[in-house]
Each structure stands twice: as C-alpha cells, then as structure tokens.
Amino acid sequence: MLRRFHSLPALAAGLFLSLIAASGAVLSVQPALDHAAAARAEASIGAVAARIKAAQPGLRRLTRSPDGLLTAQVRGGAGPQMLTVDPVTGAAQPIAGESPAMRWIKGFHRSLRLGEGGRLAVGLMAAVMALLAGSGLWLLARALGGWRRLGGPVRAAGARGWHARIGRAAMAGLGLSALTGAWMSAATLGLVPDGTAPTLAPLTAAGPAQALDAMPALDLPLAALRELRLPARPGEPLVLDAAGRVTQIDPASGMVLAAATHGAGARLWDWAYLLHTGHGAWWLGLLLGVAAAAVPALAGTGLMVWAARRRMRVPGNVPMAEADLVILVGTEGGTTRGFAAALQRAATGAGQRVHLGDMNDAGPMPRARALVLMAATWGDGAAPASAARFLDRLAGLAPIPVAVLGFGDRMFPAFCGYAARVQTAMAAAGFAQLIPPGTVDRQSPADFAAWARAFGRALGLDIAPEHRPALPRRHALRVVSRRDYGQAVAAPSVILRLSVRPWWLGGPRFQPGDLLGVMAPGATAPRFYSLASASADGFAEIAVRRLPGGACSPWLHGLHPGARLRAFVRRNPAFRAGDRPTVMIATGCGVAPMAGLLRRAAPGVDRSLYLGLRDLDSDFLYAPELTRWRRDGRLTRLIPAVSRGAAPRHVQDRLREDAAALRRQIAAGARVLVCGSLAMGRAVAAEMDALLAPAGLSVARLKQEGRYVEDIY
Template sequence: MIRTLHRWPGLIAAILLGVIALSGAVLSIYPAMEALNAPRSSGMSVAELASRVQAQEPRVEQIRRAPSGKITVYFYEGDQPAAATIDPGTGARIGSADTPALQRWLTNLHRSLFLGDGGRIVVASGAAAMLLLSLSGLLLLARRAGGWRHLLSPLRGQGEGRRHAAIARLSVWGLTLSSATALWMTAATFGLVPEGADAPAFPAATSGKSGLLPAEIAALQQVPVDELRSLTFPAAGDKTDVYTLKTASGEGYVDQGNGALLAWNDAGAWQRIGDVVTLLHTGRGASVLGLLLGLSALGVPIMGWSGIRLWFSGRRSRRQASVPAGKADTIILVGSEGGSTWAFADTLQDSLTSIGAQVHTAAMSTFAPDQWPKARRIILLAATYGEGEAPASAKGFLERLGGLPGAPTAPVAILGFGDRSFPAFCGYAAEVARAAEAKGWQQLLPMDTVDRQSPQDFARWGRALSAVLGTEFDLNHQPKKPQTRELVLVSRRDYGAEVQAPTAILRFALPHASIWQRLTGRTFPTFEPGDLIGVVPEGSVVPRFYSLASGSRDGFIEICVRKQPGGLCSTQLTLMEPGDRVQAFLRPNPVFKPKRGNIPVLLIGAGTGIGPLAGFARNNSKGRPMHLFFGARHPSSDALYAEELAAWREDGRLASITNAYSRGPAPIYVQDALRRDGERVARLLRDGAQVMVCGGRDMAAGVAAAIGEILAAQGMSPATLKAEGRYAEDVY
C-alpha cells in the first residue's frame, strides 16, 4: 500500500514537481543574496531610521523592511512616485527597489505556472503530491533500513535503487517542510485559513497638530528597526492623518502632532503562524534554511529520473509467458521488488521449455490456481522486501492462498532469493513456505534459498528439481556484472610461503568521490569491519566476497586473502602489486558486528578469518574488553597482524590474545585453546560476552563444539547464544 502511494503520485506528477522544485531551488538563492547585501541596522530605532530617511527624501510616503533586512523607501520625485533601497545608516539611496525580471518570472512560474488562480490550484496539487511522496518515502526508507533507529545507518543495496534512496534520505526533510508550508500558503491565499487580527479602526480624533519630527516620537523610539514591517507617513498638509506602524508584533496608529499611540492591535496567533510558515517556505529572514530547502529541491528531478528508470526496469523485467496460463503444465510465479528475480525466472522458463514443458510465468500477485486446469507443478521464486515483507510483485499472494477452500492440487516448489547480510534473509519465502504447509499444500521440493543471486545456488537447486521431474537440464544463469568501483592497491604484506599457503594482507585506497558523486549518492558507501567487499575478477561477472578488516574512518580498504588452488579471484588478488587495480563493490554485513555496549567480546578466528576480527580490535578505541583466540599454522609464517595485535594488546584495545599454532613444537588448534582456557571462557560467557567466529567451516564447527562443552555445565549451548544474539559467524 505504501509503495503504491509512493509510486503513482511520483510517476504522474514527475514533470510538474520537477518544474516547481527547480524554480524553488533558484528562488532560494535570492533571500540569501538580499541578506548578504543588506546593510546592517542592528540597534537602531524606527524613529532614528525615519529621521534619516526624511532628511534624504523629504517627500517620503512609506518605509518597508523585508525579512532579509533590506529597507525600501517609497517617495515622490516631482509628480512621479519613486522607490529605492536605502542604507539605514545614512538614509541615502543605494539601489533600485525593482524586483529583478528573472526573479519575477521564476516567482510567477513557481506560484501559478503563469495561469493565475487556476495555476495556483495546480501547484497546490503538486505540493500535496510532494507531501504524500515525502511521507510515504520516509516510511519506505525506514523499512529499507530495518526500522526508524537505523534510518541514518549506511544504506544497503546498490545501483539505481540505492542512489534513489541516498538522495531521498538527504532531501525528504526539506521537501516535507516545503510542501506542507506551500499548502498552508495556498490555503491562506484563497481565504481558507484565518488571517489573524485586523488593523485597528482609524482614530476618530487626533491632536490636529503637525510638525513633530519622527525622532521626537516616543512610540517610534521604542521599536527596533529589526521588528519593523512598514511605517507609513501622514499625508503632507493633512493634520488629521497619522503615522501607520506595522511590526512583527502588531499594527497601530501614532499621532503626528503629539506622538501619542492612538490605537493598537496585537498580531493574533493565526498571523504569527502565517508569518512562521512564510519564513519556513521562502527563507526570507532565514536565508541558510532557504538554501538548505533549495538543495533539497534539487533532489526532486534526480529522484524523479531514477524513480522512472526503476519503474521502467521493473516493467521490462516482466516478460510475457510462453504459453497461456490455461494451457500450461508448469506455472512459475515470481515475487520481486527490483526485478532481478525475474531474470532467474527467465532462465528457468527457458530450461523447462527446452525439455518440452509448457510454461506460464507471471507475478505471484496473480495467484489463481482455479485458472490453471492443466498445471502439474507450481514453482514460486520469492524475494524478500525490507524486514521479511512481500515484494512488489507478490502483493496479496498470502491472502489469496489463505482464502482458498483447500490446497492447490499441483505440488509446489519454493525458492527464496535474498542476502545473508540482511537480518530477514529470505524471510518472505519462509513465510510462504509456512503458509503452504499450514494449508496442506504438497511439496515438490523442500524450500531452498539463493544467496546474493548466486548462480551456483540456483544451479544446485536446478539439479534437485530436474531429479524430481525425472529429466535432465542445467540452470546456467548468467548474471549481469554488478556496478563496481575501481580500487587501487597501495600496499601488501605476504605470509604463508613456508607452508605452501600464500596469504596476503592487501590494502586499497578509498575511491575518490567528486562533488557530483556525493550529491547523487554514487560515492563508495561507508563501511565497517566485518562488512563484505565483492571483488569481480577479470574474465568473470560473478563476484567473490571477502570480509573487511577496516572501516571507512580508517581511510583505507583492507582484506586478508589466501590463494586457493584454481581460485580465479584469489589468484588475481595475491598476484597484485601496488598500483594495480581491481573492480569491487560493498555489501553490508550487519549481522556480523559487535553488539553495542561494553560487554566482553570473544573474537575467535583462524587463518584469513583474522581480518574482520583485527578490524574490530583496531576500531576498539574505547578499550572494550575484547579477547582474541587466533589459530594459524606456524608462528614464523602465518602470524598475520602480529605487530598490530601486540600494539593493540599494549594500548588496551585487546584485553588478551591466545594464539594456537597447528604446526610446531606444541601443535594446538583454536578450539583446543578454548577448551584449555574453558574456565575463563565460561566466566566471560556468564558475564554476557558475545562470541564472534570467522574462518573456515571446519574450524567454525570445532569452535561451536568446544563452546558447547564449556556451556554444558550452565545448561546452555551455542544455539542459546544465537537466540540471544550473542553468537555470530562469518564462515566460508
């Protein structure tokens, strides 16, 4: 519902909103220029200002002060009315009072599109659409981030969707304020909100005298120029006329003969609200705010363009099925948010068609088994949106399934698509699987998952599907190359040559970002130790992921790599020399981070698994108790980060270091080191310690067994710690 509310107003009103936003962005510059150029009048009274102006322009009729501080005087030159801006310090003219032609043109465009009252209503409709877009976009940003408290956390994802979200997160606050105040001002223009207190009734009687100079009038002496809106002088020769004084706090009349305040009305609440709304929308009187709102407005055309591209890419991804639904023996239903899952559906459809299947492919939102009389199997390819929610093309699927009187007769296979770096990995597919089981829907295959669009995971599942169908086919999915940034290697340290396991610590420079890349969200994302860097090796489009040993604030990108036999990416990386370049992108890994607070942390790793653990220690400037258990082959060849670890132990970033070398005079594995130090480990766990394990699967399994033995006396297990969010693994 929220996505629909966000998508369609944006698509329909994109051009209108772009015109309004761009004209508003340019107009935001003028209040700042006025404020910058306006002479200062702080500490001066209205009486003093009026005297100086009258000395320069004896036939002055009115003085006006703009919120920016610019003071304009209206007077007569001969028989002709004239106006000029003046210097309050001298009362002398310093410039023309005419609004620049471009500013007038932009103002008319921005307010009414040159269409009068009808145009104002159209612009107000655009403001209403912008307010709806801003509020719905804010909700979508919170959902994307995993909750309001994560709204300002580093953005996940990549490509057009991430850029759209990056600009939106910067702009939404200003756009919400601008659109809401625009609606108020339109309502005030058409008399739909009260205007506030009226001017007081003109005095029936005056002193009948004249000649008192403004400097001698106490009522004018008590008003600072900074509070002045306007001062209208009495008509020359008319002793019954008066001074009309308007300030931020009200309006009244002053006798020109004796200086008495004849009548006064305080500004009402509605007038004060209107003044604040005008200030917030125009920036007049708050030029810095105006410029910030103008910058926010610049995001509208960028977001409009990226939003349209996202919509079209999603439309293009929805291919027409090869056969009508009523004739198909295989139904493939796709639940996708950004469109990538449809590409896997295309590969599956092509493979099944090649073996003679009659395939119909459609969105999960079209689920209608009563319209598939010949269906012998139903395959669901389901991605996940946000925190386990239905993606766009799966809207209403669970409701339709729940509303069926019984389960569909054709068995189902469910394949979830997701990213293990997100907490709700394949959460929606799992929910679909639970609903299917509750409905009694026969399974063609147990639910399976594809992590990070892995062709290998998809091919593995395809082999299982072909076996169940009693045929042979391969799902050879060719993914598109991800959008990457070029990283330049600046240094390397080599280990492991003596034990025939070449390993290197590689440090890359952070990519430089231009101002335009910063504004459009195309910078290299911020990152922390434990996040993943996806490296795309030469001659491949499939990335390999490595855990980061550094964070953005360290000023570099660092990974640990061991050369794998036949490994395309590890071979390329371990052969790199400083100055060489590689293509890479960031993938957040929020589940592998130390929890906030000061609870102890057990860092357990082996081999290149030391990378993110070293990064956690490097960033532990507050001296949180971190205890490292590190396993390697031999101290003379595999002591990765030995110098840094010793320094971090010295300055308190590491509370303790326990090394375990499997080769040498006293061989020991890291899980054995945990058992040997079981009493201390048990005490730390009783104190609430978090366990973080990084390295190979066999090592991780051994560590889990050792931790299980240590916890057994307390009636706990690693599964208990995982349920409490105290046991995290980064295993490969």
Template structure:
C-alpha cells in the same frame, strides 16, 4: 502497490518537482542575504519616532518606511523629482546603500510560484507541491517498512550505493520537504479561495482630522509608543496636505495617526486567521527565520539528487523484469513455481528453475504468489509439486508480489495432493534473514500440506547456493536437474598476475595470496573498489562467475585476493594454477554493507582461512589507528599463517590493536569461536564501547561465531540479532 505509486508519481512529476525545489532553494538565499545586511542589534530599544526624527533632515522627501521580516529598514523617498530607495541603519539613521529588488530573484520567484505562466502556472505549482507531499509521505512509509517499523527508522540502511544514497538523503530531508509541501499547498489553497480569506478588516479611515500645523514626526506620541522591531510599514501623509494622516502597519495591526496631534485615530488588530497565514508564510519562505530558510533550501536541494537516484533505481528494476517463456496453462501444468519478489531479482532465479524443469520434461506454470491465492486449488488439477521462491522485504515482511499470500492462504481449508518446497532469498546482514520464507513454510506445514523438501535459503543471490539446491531438488524428484543461473554481469577487465605467495601445502590446505595489476601498455584504469568489495572471476569454460572478497583498494594500484584451492573447484583450481604473468577476466561487485563503521568505537574482525583477506585490507588502510581487534583461525602457524609478517608489522605501527590467532592443529581449544568465548570479558568491554563486528569466512564458521557471541552477549541482555539491528554486526559469508 505503494512502491508502484511512489515510482510512477515520481516519474510523472520529476521535472515539475525539480523546478519547484531548485527555485525554492535559490529563493531561500533571500532571507539570509536580507539578514546579513540588516542592522538589527539594539533596535528593540529604539522607537519609530526616534528613527523617523533622525531621517527627517536626511530625507526631506521621504514617503515611506518599510521593515522587512529579517529586520532590514528601507526608506522610499523623492528627491529632485526622482524616486529612490535606501537601506538604513536603524541605530544611526544613516544610509547603508541603495536598495533595489534583484530582477534575477524576481524571475526565480515567478518561476517558483507559477512556472512563468500566471494562473495556469500557479495551478501547476500547486499540483507539484501536492505530488511532492505524496512522494515524501509514501517514501517515508516505504523506508519505515524497509527498516522494519517506525521505531527502526534510524537503523543503518542496507542495499546498493544508489539505494542507500536515495534512502539516506530522503531520511535527512523528510521534515524539510514535508514542511515546504504542506505550507506551499496551504498558500495555494488561499490563493484559489479554497480556504477562507485570512485578511483582517481595514481600519476605519478617520472622518475628521485636526488639520493643524503638522508636528515634528519625532515628537508624535503614537510613534513613540511603537518600537522599531514591531514596525512593518509607515506611509507618510501627502506633502502640504494637513488633512492627510500617517498610515502604519505593525505586528499587532494597522491604523492611522494624526500628523499634528500624534494621536492614534483608529486601529484594527490582526485577526487569528491572518496570524496563522503569516506564520505559514514565514515557515514556507524563511522570511523572519533565516536559519529555517537555510534548512528548507538545503532540503529542497536534495530533490534533484533523489530524482536522479530514483530514476536509476526504477530503470534498474525495470531492466530486471524477467519474461517467462513456455509458461504452461495452470490447468495443464504438473509443476507450479510461485515467486515473491520486491525488486524482480527473484524472478530471474524462477526463470532458471522454470527452464530447467521444462528441459527435463515437466509442464511448468510460473506466477506471483499473490496470483496463486487469488484462485482456487481446483484451478490446478494436475499439479504434483509446488515450488515457492520468495525474498523477504525489510524486517521480515512479505515482498510486493506476495503481499496478500499468507492472508488469503488462511481461506484455503482443503489440503492439496501436491507437495511443496520453499526457497528463501535474502541477505544475512539483516536480523530477519529469510524470515518471510520461514513464515510461509510454517504456515503451509501447519495446514498439513505435504513437504517435498525442508526450507532452504540463498544468501545474496548466490548462484552457487542455487545450483546446490537444484541438485537437492533433482534428487527429490528423481530427475537430473542442473540449475545454472547466470545473472547479468558487467563488462570484464583483463588483469595480469604480478605476485603470488603460497601457504598451507604442508597441512593439505593449499592457499595463495594473489596480486593483479593491469597488463603493461593498458590504456584503461583499474575499476574503482574498496577492501571488502567482491571481484567476479570467470574461469575458462565457465559461464558463472565466482566471487572473492578483495583485500586491497583500487588506489593501491593492485587487486589482491586470497584463494584456497579446492580440488573440484573450477575457479579456485584455475586461480591456484596461475603463474606470474598469466591473466584473468574479472569485474567488480560492490559490497557496501561490509565495511568498518566510522567513528571512535572499536572494531572486532573475525575470520578463518581465506576470510582474512578483506579483514587485512581493513587493517592495512587503518592509517588513523582506529582500535581494531582481529580474531582469526588457521591450521598450523608454520604452514598457513596467512599474512603473518604483514600483521606483525601492523601491530608495531598501531594499525592493529590486538592479534588473536588460533590454530586447530596446535592447541586444545583452538577454533576462533573458542577464543571468542575465552575472551568474553574483554569483548563485553569492547561491546560497551560500541564495538562493531565484521565476520568473514565459511558458513559453518560464521554460525559457530554467532553462537559463541550470543554467549558473550547474554550477560548484557543482548544477542547477535540485537547487534545486527543496530548495524554493528555484519557478515561476508560463503
């Protein structure tokens, strides 16, 4: 619900809010310019009388003096029947230059305050400020939920580039946007008299004035008592009118001064309401606090960026909405599929399962998890099996379409006749990988519901893992079930193999490093990618792409991968059989969460077999000699020491700090996880320096590495989940 509110209110208010923020950013320049041209140093020791005495001879027709919140002194005068205004140096009393209000800034101010539409426009601006406040608050709550809690609000953000950019910018700008929206709304409320009038009472105009010959303004006692940095405005008496008075406004209040005696005839202090309003006005405009104006302006400039990324995220989510065909009525269905999804991607997998079961002769009804618990179990009299496909949102929370499932499930006391199976979708980068799916399974098991299959999980929407789960489901149901999930894929680029280096034949682990370029005569460019991103490759006769981690960057001019030949692997067999000059069809899938962190902290790279590919890419591009320690496991150094020559070169030129290669057919303790335990002391020292861990390779290897690192971390009172929560442990596991 919160996501829908945030999305739709953002879409509705985009144009108005963007105009409000851009104009606010432009207006934030005013206090900076004003401050730059003001001469404020030393003005605290100068009295109003001292400055006005200096101005008396230079401006005989002076009518008014104003001091801006940023300290600029402006003199308004009449000379030869014409009015003028000058900026004044308060120290010397000499003019800095003519003063005038920029018509461009006046136009922007009117656009900001009322969209150039007077009163209706002011109402629109107030509504826009209110929507900005709601968007900022709802966005902050969504981010906290995504990261797990408010205490985790500074944790690294995972997701696509647009999602990370949207959240990161919002996190930086949230305070500035809240301040702008709240103060703007308060000022609008005062304008429309929704809040009490803030203005102080006017000072009482003196009933009688001395009327004697005016004294020199520089000698007036009242003006001598007021320092220049307290002045706001001084209005001179009408010329040759001895009964007129000086009118003065300061930070403390306003009053009148006798022009002959220099005495303060009356004075009205500013009340607390006006002080509060002026403080709010200063916070909103930055006038008087130029640095705050700059921060607010920078914050406002983030709104167009967040609007654009927000629209792209919304459009991508809208396009991902899946339509379920042949959805059998609940009372007739023998199979129920429940979906828990935040961004709609899980619905695509549910549709694949739905269609496959339909093809196998089952009557299937697919719906959200919330819809299931909103009805009684007797609504599904013929159901024999229940499948729950659910993602996990944030730090182990329920996704949007399952937000009420567990709470309302507690109200169901009867035990159904059908059996269930739970499939969790998530990303192993998160500490609470598939945690919500685990909670669902535990709850159903505790309620004594019959289980068809134990919990299984899918990492990063892997079609291969989903197909494997489908085979398990088919065996449990006694039917042939083929789950071929084909996600939407971008257009492919044709690439030609220009070089291959073979390894591993002697140890029956045939592996090749393959390097591709655009074909000769191609009029396109390589797609943009970095080491650690994924390349999707379609083998001939296959509709499902296989993904391989990249060891190169697009700026290298080549696309490099490391592939091990699996005899029954369609894509690996195709790639391993390629000869120089052969071509492939490929596309890039960004993997921004698998990157070395910036900064001075050391990096520990861990892998086995072909998992070395992206790790070598990170080392290869370590031109700044960041401390990098590599742990890698193979079988035999004479046969499958991948990238051996290149790694030794990197050791010499300091791109690689330490190489720890172990081989399972040589030494007694020769797996990479064993070497990690042996190096516990050294690794704890690196962890103390803020080390980040990047792990790439098979799932079994990654699990063993995690257990080994837990042992290393135990004396420090930490574990791998702690590192994950800090963004210091990231995996690319297959």
C-alpha cells in the same frame, strides 16, 4: 498499487518538479544573504524611525523584511526614492535592484512566467510533490519492514538504494515546501484567505507632531516592525503594522487611535511564507534549499528504478489475486529470479494462470491452489532483500499448499538457512506441504530440474523447466604483486594484488567486503574471496589461504606477477562499516576485507580490530598497513590474539577480556563485522552472546538490526 500511485505522478511531473525545485533551491540562498546584509539594532521602532528621519527628513514609509532588511521610502526634490537604511546610524543607500536572473528565476518558480495559468500549474505541482513525499515515505516504511524501522539501514543497492536514502533525507523538507507552496498558490488564486493586512477607516489627528522616539505606541522592538507609514500631510495619523496588528497613531499624543489585528488568513500566510521561503529563518531556507536540490536526483534515480522494473516485467504474468499458481521469489543477487521465470513459463505453457512476484509483496491469493517460495540465503542464514518483509506478512495470508525451494551454497554453514526458516514458519502458520522442501546448491541446473519435475508431478502438470544461469560478466585481471605469509606456521597465505580496468572503461565496480568469484581451470564452480580493496583504489586485492586439495586456492598460490586470470564480482552490501563505530573481528585471511575498509576509512571514528593469527612474525597479514592506520587514527585499537607460543590466545579470549568495554560500545550502537573460518565464527558468536546478555542484547538481535555481519567460510 501504492507503488503505481507513487510512480505514475512522478513520471508525469518529474521534469517540471525538478525545474521548479531547482529554481527554489537557487532562491533559498536569498534569506541567508539578506540576513547577512541586514544591520541589527536593539532599539525600539520609535527610536530607529527618529534616527532615520533625522538623516532623511523626507521619510514617508519604513519597511522591515522578515530577514531584518530595513527599507525607507523617502520623498525629496527628485520624487520618491527607495533606500536601504542602517538602523544604527540612519545612513541610507539606494536599493540595489534584484538581478535580472534572480527576477527571472523567481517569476519561473512562482508561475513558470505564464501568469495565472502558470500559478495554477505550480500549485498543482506542489500538491503532486506532497503526494509523492507521502507515498514515498509509505513505500520506504514498507520496504524497511515498518514505521519503526524507518531510520534503519537501507539495504537496496544502486539507483534503488540512492533513491531511498536521498528521499528519506529530503522527505521532511520536501513535504513542508510542497504543502506550504500549495497553500500559497491557493491563496494567491483566492481559493483560501490570503495575507492582506486589515485596513482601518481614515481618521483625523490634530495638533503638532511629537518626536517619533517619544511616542508610546512606537515603543516596540524593531524586530516586530513590518511597516510604518508617516503622515504625508498635517492631520493624518501614523499607520503602524507591527507585532501582528495594524494601528493608527495620533502624531500629537503618540497614542493609539484605532487598531485591528491580522486575521487568521494573514497569520497562516505569514507562517506558510516563512516555512516555504525561509525569509525570517534563513537557516531553514538553506535546509529547504538542500531538500529541493534533491528533487532532480530523486527524479533521475526514480526513473532508473522504474526502467529497471520494466525490464524485469514478466510476459504473461497474471495478477496474484487471479492466479492458480503463485510463485514468489526471495533474492538478493537476482539469479533466483531466472529459475522462477523458467518455472513460470513452463507452468503457463501447461495451462496454469501463474503469478510471479517478490516474497515481500505476498498478499491475498484467493484462487491459487499452490504457492511456490523460491528463496536464496544471504549473510549466514539471513533473508535476501526481496524477502526481508515476508515473514512479517505471513500472518495475513490464508493457508494453501506450499512448496519451498531454497537456493544457497554448501560452502556456507547455514546452507539454505533462510529457506529452512521459511519452511518452519509456513508449517507453523498452517500451510500444508505440497512436496518436501528442496535445495539448489550454487545455482545447479540439475538440482532445479529435479525439484521442478517433482513439483510438476505433485500438481499433475507435465513440465520440465530448465534454467542455466549465465555466469556473471567476468573481467580480465593480472597479478601485480604477491606477499607470502604463514609458511613457518603451516598456514600458507598470500595477498594477491590484481590490476583492474577502471570501471568507466568497463572494469568492475566493487567495495571492500564484496566478493571476487574466481574459477580455477577445470573447476565446475567459482570460489569466492573477500575483496580487500575498492575499485576506487585502482586494484583488486584478495588474501588466500592455501587449502590442501582445494579446488582453487592451490592454483591461486601458484600465480606470480604478470599471471592473468578472469574473475567476477559479487556484491555483499551488508558487509560495510560506514562511518559509525565498528568492532572488527577476523582471523587469518579474514583480515582482508577489514584492511580494505580501513584503507578507505577516515580517522576519528572508533574502530577496533580483534585479529587472530598464529605467529606475529609469520602470518600477521597487513602488519605494516595496520600499524600505520593505528598511528594515523583510522584504527583506534589493534588487539592481536596469537594462538601459538608461551601464552596462546584466540580472538574469543580477547573478546572475553574486553567484555565490559565491548558491551558498552555495542549498546551505544557500534557495528560488528566478523570474517574468518566457520569454527571461528561460531566461537565468536557464542562469546558475543555471553558478553552481550547482561545488556539485554544478543547476536540474533544485532543481526536483525543489520549490526552483526558475518563473512565466514
């Protein structure tokens, strides 16, 4: 519902909003230009006015813009003239008029150049923008698991991820611009009080005029000036609009004759004007301009998100509140959805009213007789993106019989770990078990079919859904080079560099830490290797340890430059370092993704690498690169742990030796990335738990915050 509240107005107004915001972004540089052009003077209004009058005897009116530009209206032989004046010297030059392009853009921004009707439309657009900023913030907080996590990492990939990140960064600026813009439109349309200055009844003054710099009423700082009007003929008072009030001043005595303060409407207008245009706070103007420039990007990514959702629409889907059977999916890569759709089709065919949705969207299901949870596991037992909020929402659900089906890979230590957690939480929340929890290993069609038949029997449905997921698109790669290591210490490893087609010619896109799925000839399932490069590097690189009797690694070890293979990329968005301090812990070929991250890293961020190996001369993968990166500042510390020789050490020994420093780094926000064998991953986690405990931290807590990421096998 909230999503529709966000997307429908955005779809209707996206193009208009983009144009208005883009024109606002262009206008936002004006305050900074004016500020740079304005000469500053510390003198009083009286002193500056006297200086200007001496240079321009025909001075009638002096105006100061919020950015400090002084303009003078001067009456001379050739009629009135507008000049910009220097407050220090009194020197003047004719005003360079606004460029026609700027005038056009301003007119467009204010009223689409369509008069009153256009003004109203722009005001409505501002209100829509405010609505979108508010609903967007709400949706983001919901997606990230609550308001307190609003600043946390965004896990969504692609257009969704960018939409969320850009929206979050621009939200405050857009909200402010929208609210103040709506107010200003309402004020110009007379719907709320506007910024007109108060008027005073005309008075008569007598006597010869005093010098301007001697008048006490003009003894105010120049920065307070808005406008000073000098008498056009004898007997008229001076009129000063400064410091929030309008005063009439007797030119003979220099004293105030009458005064009126600006009303609340005018003060509100002034604030709205400042906060909307940045005139008077040029830096704010630039910030608002950057936020406004984000609107076209938000419109574009928003449209992509909407189109992707539409593509995923399930035919025959029934709203959750009306369904007999609710199927909720926890997925990161999207493959589990294919299985869920097969079940939905089969159950619908058997006469059930079925709802299929994401676990994150779990809500009341008053008519359902059963709930099916189909959940994948990612990152060593963690929840996949579309289920990240499910356990938090569980408390609000009324218990009904539930069937949990986990999707995972037996290669991972926590096989279907998240589904197991869900099962335990459901039981604790009072949901009866419809059938025992099932598991599907590596998207096995047979595992799924067997579970689905048992599920159908439990509900008295004669169904036999089948689903055979298509292998992801595979790309042709060629071995460019290989570097061999570890023979002497019985840890044969090879770094394979593979050529890939650029992504804009249809090649794969990937980041270091993503996984390359390789299927050896005759194998039934792919094996995954962490990538040590990004597609932007122009090659794909993996490090492979040869496992005796392995299904894939012996075959890869047999490949030499020129050999061809086909492989696909699986994203692993959690395994990223970004530009925050990072503690990397790796053993053997686990150094590969770390090397990939460092290759693309900029110097100047604290990064340490704890690297476990057997022998410095035999299996020190990436030795030349790591030494170079250590020297050029991309890697702050390289801490090898050599497990053979006179003083054998494992990475966990090194961690223990550095316990105090590590604790400090991690407490200050550093991220931990671990890559290597299962045994190493467990030993490191135990060591980290021990060293973090005094700081009140734990591996589990860091994992929850997305700050401890493992890629262990």
